[in-house]
Amino acid sequence: MMKGVELSTLGLVAVLAVILMLAVITAVFIGAVSIPFTEVIQILVYKILGVKLGDFASIPPTHIVIVWELYAPRALLGVIVGVALALAGVVMQAMVQNPLADPYILGISSGASLGATFAFLMGAGALGGMVAELGVSFWAFIGALGASFAVFTLSAMGGKMTTTRLILSGTIIASICGAFSNLIVYLAPSDSGIKSLTFWMMGSLSTEGFDGLIIPGIILIVCLLFFFTQMRPLNAMLMGDEVATTLGVDLSTLRKVYMVLTAVLIAVMVSNCGMIGFVGLVIPHIARALVGTNHWKLMPVACLLGGAFLVVADIVARSLTTSEIPIGIITAIVGTPVFAYIMIKKSYGFGSRD
């Protein structure tokens, strides 16, 4: 937030909601294929309300497919993933009281990468049977969750689970998963598989139809509903373990619950979209710079900002060339200077607002 300027949080939320809506609408008609805005409106009205506006018959059928099967679901997926990453980032940073925490510190990213590496290069088909038919998403999900479980278990062994042990355990599991991923790449017979894996590692919101949004959407709604009831404990966590305990917050239990939910949330997102970095790390900081560290304000602002940011980044990613730029590149290129600007222009502490 700029010096001397107070923003009403409600006003900011309203502005961000409008920006998000505009971003979603824009995402439906901007892409590598140019489709006139009026055609997009006609298609959406027809598909949602069953009403044919104007000269509907003259719309190329491929445009109908592209808008309804590709661009519209993709825009909504961008909202879902952006909100999820930002939400997870806010929760993780409060939980571990570390401004460098992001949704991937629980070993999720490394586990998902290992699962995807296995699926792409060794081939899920190598195992035969029904398992052979399971896609990359399934193996990435299993890898993500498996790594998270390993982190939880490791951090709780030999003592109480603290934030330091959690972060160290995440580092250990990430190293092990990375080593096995590299081993698979080394042994891989398939150069084209390596290419596919590389694109996966850089993230993509590409999707077909609305079916693929159901699971991520449901998981996100469940997590949003839950975490919006946890504002007080999250605020207390930021004040430190001793203060939080004094305020009656059951840190140990709540951390476990938060970690499980966050791990499932991010595992589902990563398995659907690959690795989209930077959003979960930086969006909470940008939101914090706007409204401070009170989670009552921080969480809705961060969620809206995350959704809007990712949708806009995806518009850029698929509009610049006919072969899409991986979205992880765009989020880093766009977000880093913004983050640096905020850090330079506004001084703020992680635990307080000046």
Added chain:
Amino acid sequence: MSFGKNQIIAIAAVAVIIVAAASIFFIGGGEEPSTYDEGDIVITTNVQDKGEITQVFKEAPERIVAGNNTVLEMLLYFGLGDKIVAAYYDEDEIWDQEPVKSEYKKLIDRLDPKYHSSGLLSQAVITEVQPDLIMGYKSSFGEGKWAVGSTEYWNKMGCNVWSLNTQAGKATVEGMAQDYADFGLVFDIKDKTDSFMSKYNAALDKASNSGIVTGILEYRGAENGFSAYGDKAFIGQELLACGGVNKFASGGTVGLDVFVDSTDMEALVLIAFGSNGSPDEVAELIKSNPNYQYIPAVKNGKILAIGLSETYGGVRALTTIEGMVALLD
């Protein structure tokens, strides 16, 4: 709010099971039965998301998307260039033999640059050209996220998908023969594809079956050594068909020390790719290195230097097999 530990474990376990089960349900695989009539051409292919499937051709495709250099060159070689509406992964130098060379020039002059890429084209762009056939790597037909779209999507759009045997797990001479047989049937050019395979088999028949120990190595630069092509690679299968013995039958990385120590390697198929130089340049690099003079293949100049595109089952396989037969003679 407070939870007992057992409750937490139960909640987490139920959540995982539900999500995982739902994911399996939605992702799912397995081929749906195809319906076809008498006179239809049915081919079997292997794709990333569905495994082995059949694709039915009621008539020869007229709007083809070529998804790599091998497929592109096949289409151009057999006079199907005018049916190409888009091309992606066109990342290697096009074959400099006719008719491929001149047909490629015609294609480049005709094709809108928006539909031609050395990388991947987006699913939306390919949808726009309304293809009725996409031929690409097995991994091209995945879940739509890091490929050009799922098999289900393209079939729903009235477009068949096809990954050649030699690019989808059946990298054998028999697999290649099946590819050309299918190609001939699908495009109704059986006489041309049969003629091609006759020339290939005639070249193969001239192999002396000498049992010469041969290395098939891709040069990766002075720091990285070589990458060996084993018996599972198509070119490894070609070597076996010629009666050669693959020194590095299981593939993998070959360090410079192992290469220097290959004093039993009497012939070398040297593959050049990327920034390491052309085949001739890489061959010259190897021949001029005094450290490698203990290797009989290098000392006696029994080196076949080829590009990466020559190692696949495309039309370049004809010149590759001729070169290999001569090398092992």
